[in-house]
Amino acid sequence: MTDIIIHCAVALLFPPLLLGVIGKTKAAFAGRVGAPYLQPYYDLIKLFRKGSVFSETTTWVFRAGPVITLSATLIAALLIPLGRHAAVISFSGDLILFAYLFGLSRFFTTIAALDTGSSFEGMGAAREVTFSCLAEPTLFFSLITLARMSRSLTLSNILTHPTPAIWLASGASMLLLVGALFITLLAENSRIPFDDPNTHLELTMIHEVMVLDHSGPAFGIILYGAALKLFVLGAVFVNIALPIATGNPLIDWAIFILAMLVLAVTIGTVESVMARLRLVRIPQLLVGATILSAFALMLVLR
Amino acid sequence: MFSAVDPTIYLLAAATLMALSGVPGLALNRPAWGQHLAAFLVVVAAFMGEYAAVALLTGSPGVTYQVDWPLPFGPALLSADLLSVIFLMPLFLVAGCVSVYSVAYWPAHKHASAGKLTLFLGIFAASMVIVVMARNSVLFIMAWEIMALSAYFLLTSEQQNPDVQRVGIVYLFATHTGSMALFAMFSLLREATGTFAFPLSHSLSLPVTVAAVVIITALIGFGGKAGLMPLHYWLPGAHANAPSHVSAMMSGVMLKMGIYGILRTLSFFVGVPAWVGWLILLLGAWSAINGIAMAAGQRDLKRLLACSSIENIGIIFIGIGLALVGVQLHAPYLVVCGLFGAFIHIINHGLFKSLLFLGSGVLIHATGTREIDRMGGLARRMPITSPLFLIGSLAICGLPPLNGFVGELFLYVGAISDGIIAPLPLAALVAPVLALVGGLAVMTFVKLYGIIFLGAPRSDAAAHGHEATATMTAPMFLLATGCLAAGMVPVLLVRLVSPVVAFYGDVAAPALARITSRVPIVPLTIVNILLVVLVAVIGAAYLLRLRRLPRAQGSTWGCAYPVPTPRMQYTGTSFSEMMVNLLGAIVATNRRRPTLATAFPAAGTRFSYTLTETVLDRILTPVFAGVGLAFSYLRRVQHGQLHIYVLYIFATLCVLIIWPH
Numbered sequence: 001m002t003d004i005i006i007h008c009a010v011a012l013l014f015p016p017l018l019l020g021v022i023g024k025t026k027a028a029f030a031g032r033v034g035a036p037y038l039q040p041y042y043d044l045i046k047l048f049r050k051g052s053v054f055s056e057t058t059t060w061v062f063r064a065g066p067v068i069t070l071s072a073t074l075i076a077a078l079l080i081p082l083g084r085h086a087a088v089i090s091f092s093g094d095l096i097l098f099a100y101l102f103g104l105s106r107f108f109t110t111i112a113a114l115d116t117g118s119s120f121e122g123m124g125a126a127r128e129v130t131f132s133c134l135a136e137p138t139l140f141f142s143l144i145t146l147a148r149m150s151r152s153l154t155l156s157n158i159l160t161h162p163t164p165a166i167w168l169a170s171g172a173s174m175l176l177l178v179g180a181l182f183i184t185l186l187a188e189n190s191r192i193p194f195d196d197p198n199t200h201l202e203l204t205m206i207h208e209v210m211v212l213d214h215s216g217p218a219f220g221i222i223l224y225g226a227a228l229k230l231f232v233l234g235a236v237f238v239n240i241a242l243p244i245a246t247g248n249p250l251i252d253w254a255i256f257i258l259a260m261l262v263l264a265v266t267i268g269t270v271e272s273v274m275a276r277l278r279l280v281r282i283p284q285l286l287v288g289a290t291i292l293s294a295f296a297l298m299l300v301l302r
Numbered sequence: 303m304f305s306a307v308d309p310t311i312y313l314l315a316a317a318t319l320m321a322l323s324g325v326p327g328l329a330l331n332r333p334a335w336g337q338h339l340a341a342f343l344v345v346v347a348a349f350m351g352e353y354a355a356v357a358l359l360t361g362s363p364g365v366t367y368q369v370d371w372p373l374p375f376g377p378a379l380l381s382a383d384l385l386s387v388i389f390l391m392p393l394f395l396v397a398g399c400v401s402v403y404s405v406a407y408w409p410a411h412k413h414a415s416a417g418k419l420t421l422f423l424g425i426f427a428a429s430m431v432i433v434v435m436a437r438n439s440v441l442f443i444m445a446w447e448i449m450a451l452s453a454y455f456l457l458t459s460e461q462q463n464p465d466v467q468r469v470g471i472v473y474l475f476a477t478h479t480g481s482m483a484l485f486a487m488f489s490l491l492r493e494a495t496g497t498f499a500f501p502l503s504h505s506l507s508l509p510v511t512v513a514a515v516v517i518i519t520a521l522i523g524f525g526g527k528a529g530l531m532p533l534h535y536w537l538p539g540a541h542a543n544a545p546s547h548v549s550a551m552m553s554g555v556m557l558k559m560g561i562y563g564i565l566r567t568l569s570f571f572v573g574v575p576a577w578v579g580w581l582i583l584l585l586g587a588w589s590a591i592n593g594i595a596m597a598a599g600q601r602d603l604k605r606l607l608a609c610s611s612i613e614n615i616g617i618i619f620i621g622i623g624l625a626l627v628g629v630q631l632h633a634p635y636l637v638v639c640g641l642f643g644a645f646i647h648i649i650n651h652g653l654f655k656s657l658l659f660l661g662s663g664v665l666i667h668a669t670g671t672r673e674i675d676r677m678g679g680l681a682r683r684m685p686i687t688s689p690l691f692l693i694g695s696l697a698i699c700g701l702p703p704l705n706g707f708v709g710e711l712f713l714y715v716g717a718i719s720d721g722i723i724a725p726l727p728l729a730a731l732v733a734p735v736l737a738l739v740g741g742l743a744v745m746t747f748v749k750l751y752g753i754i755f756l757g758a759p760r761s762d763a764a765a766h767g768h769e770a771t772a773t774m775t776a777p778m779f780l781l782a783t784g785c786l787a788a789g790m791v792p793v794l795l796v797r798l799v800s801p802v803v804a805f806y807g808d809v810a811a812p813a814l815a816r817i818t819s820r821v822p823i824v825p826l827t828i829v830n831i832l833l834v835v836l837v838a839v840i841g842a843a844y845l846l847r848l849r850r851l852p853r854a855q856g857s858t859w860g861c862a863y864p865v866p867t868p869r870m871q872y873t874g875t876s877f878s879e880m881m882v883n884l885l886g887a888i889v890a891t892n893r894r895r896p897t898l899a900t901a902f903p904a905a906g907t908r909f910s911y912t913l914t915e916t917v918l919d920r921i922l923t924p925v926f927a928g929v930g931l932a933f934s935y936l937r938r939v940q941h942g943q944l945h946i947y948v949l950y951i952f953a954t955l956c957v958l959i960i961w962p963h
Contacts, residue, residue, distance in 0.1 A: 051852035055859075057758045059681045061692075067844055071836035075829060089832075091825035096714045097702060099737070104701045107744055114752030114872070117678070118858045122872020129748055130881045133741030137734035144721035144730050151722050153715065153820060202861055212859050217847045221840070283884055290734075301726065 003085045006253055011077040014257070015227035016040035018234065018264040025268025040227065047220030055213050057117040065112025066218045069105040070225040076101045077232050079155055083256030084245040086156040095143050095155050099136070102188070105225070106132055113210035120202040124209035127279070131187060131194065131206070134286035138184050141293035142177050146240070148300055159236060162243040173299035178241050180293035185237050187286060189230045192271040194282055204276070234263050308365045309354035310382050313390065313431060316347035316354070320397065321428035323347070324421030333410035333417050340420045341401040344427065348398030351431070355391045358382060359801055366437065375498045379437035384805040385569070386434040388645050389562050391798075392652025393434075395784075396554045397427040399656065399777035400547045406773040407547055407663050408459075415459045419545065426452040426551065433559055437500045439488040446484065449559065450477040450527075453552060457544035469539035472918070476526055476536035483523035487567070490516050504808075506570040513571065517578055520567040521585075528560025530619060531589040534612045535918040538596070541608030542672065546663025549604060553611045554656035558648055561618055568626070569806065576630045583623025587735045590616030592888055594742040598749070599882040599889050599913045601874055603662050603672045606750060607655065610698060613739060614651045617710070618644045620732055624716050625807060627729055634809065636729060638817040639716025641803045646795050647709035650788065654697040654706060657781040661691040664774055665754065668767035674753045675873040677764045681755040684769045688755050690782045695747040697785040700740050703830035704789035708796075708823075710736060715821045742881070749877045758868040790830045792823050875911060882913075890914045 020037040027034020036042075054062070078088040079098045087094075110125035147153060149170070150161035167174050187194045190207035202209050211222050238259045246252055277285065323343035327336020358364055366381035382390065401423065410416035429452060432445035454477070458470040488498075494508055495501050508516065526533035537557075541549045564582075568574055593612030600606035621644030628636025662672075664687045669677055681688040697704035714733055721730030759765035769775075788795045796818065804814055860866040882889055892914050896907040914920060939950075 048847065049851070051854065052848060053854045053856050055857060056855055057679065057756075057858055059756065061681065061756060063844070064841070067841045068837055071833055071840055074836055075833055089825070089829065091822045092820045093711065093715050093822040094825070095718070096711055097822065097826065097829060100700070100702055100707060100740075103699065103740060103744055104696075107696065107699065107701060107748060110748045111752045111756060114748070115681075115756040116858045117757030117868065117871045118860060118866075119870050119872045119876075120859075120861065122877060125748065125752070126872065126877045126880055129741070129745035130884070133738060133745055133881070136737040136741040140734045140737040144718055144727075144733055147718050148722050148727070153718060153722070216851060217844055221844065294734075297721075297730075 003249060004088050007078075007082055007085065007088050010082060010253070010257070011074075011228070011231065014260070015231035016044060016224065018230055018260065019227050021261055021264035022268040022271065025265050026272050029269070029272035040223070044220050044224055047223065048217050050216040052216035052218060053213075055116050055118075058115050058213070061108075062112050062115040062213075063218065065108045065115070066214065066221040066225065068108040069112075070221050070228070072101040072105040072108075073225050073228045073232065077228060080232060080235050081156045081159050081239065082235055083253045084160050084239075085249065085252065086160070090154055090156040092153045095147070095153065095158065098155060099139055099143070102132075102229075103136075105229075109210060112214075116213045118213065120205075120209050121212060123203070124206050127206045128210060131282055131286060134283055134290070135184050135187050138180050138286070138290045138293045141290065141297050142181055142184075145173065145177060145293065145297045145300055148297070159239040160245070162240050163245070164243055167243055170300055173296045174240070176292045176296040176299070178237070180289045180296065181237050181240065183285060183289040183292075185230075185233045186267070186270070187282075187289075188233055189226070191267055193274050193277040193285070196271075196276050199276075204279075231260070234260055238263055309357035309362050310364045310367065310380070310435075312350045312354035312357075313382055313435060314367065314380065316351040316394070317428040317431035317435075319343050319347040319350070320424045320431070323401075323424035324417070327410075327417050327420050337405055337410050337416055337420050340424060341405050344401035344424060345398045347427075348394040351390060351394035354382070355387045355394070358384065358387045359798065361801075373440065375440035376438060377499075378441045379499055380432070380435045380441075381437055382435050384802045385562070385565060388648060388799065388802045389434045389558055390431065392558070392649055393427065393430055393555045395781075396551060396652055396656045397423075399660070399780060400551050403550075403660055403663070403774050403777045404545075404547045406771045407667070408545055413459075419456060419459050419548075422452045422455045423548070423551070426456060426556075430555060430559055434562055439491065439498045439500065442500075443481070443484060443488065446559075447481065449556065450481065453477075453548075453556060456548040457540050457552070459545050459548070460543070463543070465539075466543045469536070469543045473536045473540045476533070480523040480526035480533075483519040483526070484563075487516055487519035487523060490519070491570075500566070501570045503569040504572050507572040510575065513575055516567070517575070520564055521581075524560040524563030524567070525585070526560070527563070528557050528619075529589075529612050529615050530560070530585055531592055531612065531616070532917050534589065534593070535915060535922060537612060538600075538605045538608040538915065539918075541611065541659075542602055542604040546604070546659050546666060549608070549662070550656040550659035553608065553659060554652045557611060557615055558652070561615070561622070561644075561648065565622065565806070574626055574629065579623050579626030579628075579630055581623075582619055583627060583729070583732070586616045586619025586621075586623050587732070588616070589613065590620060590739045591735065591742075592616075594739050594746060595885045595888045596913070596915075598742055598746045598878050598885070599891070601673055601675055601913075603665060603674050603677075603750070603754070604659070605672075606674070606746065607658050607662060610743070610746065611651075611655060613743065614647065614655065614698070617713070617736070617739070618647050618651070620736070621645075621647060621709075621713055624713065624729055624732065628716075631724070633720065633724065634813050635719045635723075635817050635820070636716050637807045638803060638809055638814060639712045639719070639821070641807045642796070642799060642818070642821075643709050643713035643716065645799045645802055646712060647706075649795065649798070650697070650705045650709050650785075653781050653784045653788070654694045654704075657690065657694040657778055657785065658698065660774070660778045660781070661687055661694060664770040664778075665767075667770060667774075669761070669763040671761075671763060674750065675875060676761040677754045677759070677767075678757045678761075678868065678871065679755070679759040680764060680767050683767045684755070686769055686775045687778070690775070690778045691755065692751055693782045693785055695751045697789065699743045699747050701744070702789065702826070703786075703833055705785045705792075705795065707789060708792040708826075710740070711792075711826070712821055719820065745878070745881060749874050753872075753874040753877065757871050760868050760871065760873070790827065790834075792826050796823050888916075890916060890920070 019040040113121040113125040146158045195206040323340040330336045369378040429449040436442035529537040597609035621640045624640030697706040700706040700710040717732035721727040894910045
C-alpha cells in the first residue's frame with residue numbers, strides 16, 4: 001500500500017524536476033547559472049493561471065488533444081514498475097497496452113496540431129508520426145528480448161528482472177538493449193539529437209512546433225504530459241540499465257530517484273555536447289537502433 | 303431455447319429474402335418505394351440472419367439441407383457450421399446498415415441506376431450467404447460467380463465514367479483469373495475424393511505434390527479475392543470507384559469470402575504441409591506492410607481506405623499463419639492466439655471499415671470530391687459524421703479503447719509468447735512487424751482525419767459541405783457503437799469468437815481457458831474505464847479552469863505573417879511526403895517537375911505527383927499491352943460474321959469427335 005502511494009506521488013510530482021535538472025546541466029555546460037531546479041513547476045503554476053488564445057479554425061479536437069494525451073500517459077505511468085516495486089496496475093500482456101497508449105496519445109497530439117491549419121504544425125505532426133513509426137519496432141524488439149529473459153508477459157516482472165547476474169551473463173545483449181532504448185528515449189521525447197526543445201526556428205522543430213498554438217492551462221497540460229512521458233520512458237530505461245535491488249523498499253526508492261536524476265544529467269550532457277541531426281539523418285539513426293535491438297534479441301537466443 | 307426451429311432455415315430464408323429484395327422495385331412504377339421496400343426486406347433478413355448466427359453460436363446444432371437438383375454434380379448441400387457463422391455475423395450487420403444507408407445515398411429520384419443497384423445489392427449479399435453455406439463445390443462455384451458478377455454490376459454503376467469502365471475490366475480480369483484457379487482446385491479435389499461434395503473436415507490426405515497444387519491454387523483463387531498481395535492489383539481501383547455503400551460491402555464483407563475459402567480449404571486436410579503456415583504468414587506480413595505503405599501516400603479518400611483493407615487482410619492472414627505454424631510446432635498458444643486474432647479482426651474490420659466507407663460516402667455527398675487535399679475544416683460543418691469517422695480511424699489504427707486493439711492484442715501475445723518459449727522464435731518477429739504497421743496506420747489515419755476534418759477548408763466545396771440525413775448517419779452510428787462497445791468490453795468479442803476458435807482449431811476447453819488467461823481481456827476493460835474516467839476528470843477540470851480565465855480568439859500563429867490563406871496549410875500529400883520518400887522501395891511515385899527559369903514560377907506552371915501501383919501499372923499493364931499487340935494477328939479470325947462462327951463450332955465439334963479415335 002505504501003508503495004502504491006509512493007508510486008503515485010513520485011509519478012505525479014517528480015517529472016517536472018527532470019526538466020529542471022536537464023536545464024541546469026545545460027546551463028552548467030554553457031557556463032551560465034541557469035534557471036532554478038524548480039523552474040518547470042513555477043512555469044506550470046503560471047500557465048494554469050493564464051488566459052488562453054484560441055485560433056478561429058480550431059474545434060473541440062484542439063481542446064481534447066492535450067487532455068487525452070495526458071490521460072493516456074498517466075495510465076502508462078501506472079503500468080510500469082518504479083524502483084524495483086511492482087506497478088500499481090499489473091497484468092499479463094500489459095506491455096502491449098503500454099506501447100499502444102503512447103500511440104493513442106500521439107494520435108491526439110498530432111490531430112490537435114492539424115486542427116490549427118498551420119503549415120508549421122502540419123510539419124511537426126508529419127515528422128512526429130513518421131519518426132515514431134521507425135521507433136516503434138525497437139520498443140517491441142526490446143520488450144521481446146526482456147520478456148524472453150524473464151519468461152513473463154508482465155511489465156512488472158520484465159523490468160524488475162535484470163540483475164547484476166544477468167548483466168554478467170548476457171552483458172552484450174543488455175548493452176545493445178540499453179543503447180537502443182536510450183536512442184528511442186531521446187527520439188520519443190524529442191530531445192537532441194532528434195529535436196531541440198529550445199530551438200527558435202519553427203521550420204526545424206518537431207514536438208514544440210506541434211503545440212505552438214496551445215496556450216494557458218492547455219499548454220501547461222502539454223508541458224506536464226511531456227515531462228511525464230520523459231519520466232515514464234526514463235524509468236523503463238533506468239530499470240534495465242541499473243539492476244540494483246537492496247531489498248529495503250525505502251532505499252530502493254531513493255536509488256531510483258537518484259538514478260532518474262543521473263539520467264536527466266546524462267540527457268543534459270548529450271544535449272550540450274551534441275548538435276541536432278539533419279532531418280534526413282534521423283531515420284537512419286532510428287533504423288540503426290532497431291537493428292541494435294534485433295541483435296540483442298538474437299544474442300539471447302543461445 | 304433455440305431448439306424449436308432449426309437456425310439454418312432462417313439463414314436460407316434470409317438469403318432468399320435478400321436475393322428477392324430488389325425485385326418489387328423493378329415492377330413498381332415508383333422506384334423510390336421499391337428502394338424503401340428493399341431496405342426494409344434486407345433489414346428483416348439481417349435480423350433473421352443474426353438471430354440464426356447467435357443460435358448457432360450458443361450451441362444449437364445446424365442441419366444440413368440437401369437439394370437433389372437435376373445437375374450431374376451430386377446433391378446440393380447447404381449447412382452452416384461455426385466457421386460460416388463468424389463470416390455471417392458481419393455480413394448481415396453490414397448488409398442491413400448498407401441497405402438503409404443506400405436509400406438516402408443513392409436515391410432513386412437522382413440516379414436512374416438505383417433500381418439495378420438495389421437488385422444487385424440484394425443478390426450480392428444473398429450469394430455470399432450461400433458461399434459460406436455451400437458444401438458442394440459446384441454450388442459453391444455458382445454462388446461464388448454470382449457474388450463476383452453482381453459485385454461487377456454494382457461497382458460499374460457509373461458506367462459512363464471511363465475510370466469506372468477501366469477498373470471494371472481490371473476487376474473482371476482479376477476475378478476470372480481467380481475463378482480459373484478455383485476450377486483447377488475443385489477439379490483436383492473431385493479427382494481425389496470422387497465426389498463434388500466438400501470433404502469432411504480433417505479427412506483429406508493427399509500426395510504431397512497434389513496437396514501443394516491444391517493449396518497454391520486456393521491461395522491464388524481465394525487470396526486474389528481477399529486482396530492478398532501480389533494479387534491485390536484490382537482492389538484499390540474497384541473500391542475507389544464503386545458507390546461508397548458498395549465499397550463498404552465489398553471491403554467489409556466480400557474480401558472476407560476469400561479468407562473463408564482459404565480457411566475452409568485448409569480444414570479439409572488431415573495435416574497441412576509445414577511450409578503453408580510460413581508462406582501465409584509471410585504473405586500476410588508482406589500485404590500488411592505494403593498495404594499500409596500504399597495507403598499512406600494516397601490522396602484519394604476511398605483509394606486510401608481500399609489500400610488499408612489490404613493491410614487489414616494482411617493482419618488477418620498473419621493470424622491464420624501464426625495458427626498454422628502453431629499446429630506445426632505443437633505450440634497451442636500460437637494456434638489459439640492466431641485464430642482469435644484472425645477471427646476477431648474479421649469482425650472488427652467489418653465494423654470499422656464499413657463505417658469509414660459509409661463516412662466517405664457522406665463526405666463525397668458533402669464536397670463532391672474524393673481528393674482529401676480539396677477538403678478541410680469539415681468537423682465544424684459535419685458535427686455527427688466527424689466524431690463517428692474519428693472513432694473509425696482510431697479503431698482501424700488498433701488503438702485502445704477501441705475494438706481494433708483487441709484482435710491485435712491476441713496476435714501480439716501469441717508472438718511474444720513465442721519469443722519467450724520457442725527455441726528459434728521466428729514467429730515472434732510478427733510483433734515488430736505489427737508495431738511498424740500500427741505506426742504507419744497512425745500516420746495514415748492522422749493524415750486522413752486531420753486533412754479532411756480539421757484546419758480550414760481548402761476549397762469552396764469543402765467550405766459549404768453539409769451534414770448527411772439521419773438515414774445515412776444512423777447506420778454509421780450503429781457501426782461506431784459496435785466499435786466502441788467491443789473495444790471497451792472486449793469480453794464480448796472473446797465470448798463471441800471462443801466457440802469458433804475451439805471448433806476450428808480443435809482446441810479443448812481447458813487449453814483455451816489457460817491460453818486466453820494470458821491475454822488481458824478483463825484488465826483491459828478496467829484500464830479502458832480508467833482512461834475514460836481520467837479523460838472526463840481532467841477534461842472537466844480543464845474546462846472549469848478555462849471558464850474562470852480570460853479567453854481570446856485569434857488567427858493561427860503563422861510566424862507573425864498576418865494574412866495566411868487556407869492554401870498555405872499542409873496538405874495530405876505534404877503530410878505523407880517524408881514517409882513516402884522513406885518507403886521509396888515499396889511505393890513508387892511519378893513526379894513531373896516544371897523547369898523554373900526565374901525565381902518565381904511562370905503562370906500556368908504545374909507540378910504533378912502521382913503514386914504508381916507497382917503490380918498493375920508496372921507489370922500487368924505493360925505485359926498486357928504486349929499481349930494485346932500479339933493478339934492483333936488473331937483479330938483476323940474475329941470478324942463478327944455469325945455464320946463463320948457457327949462453322950468454327952462445327953469444326954471444333956468434328957475435331958473433338960475424331961480426337962479419341
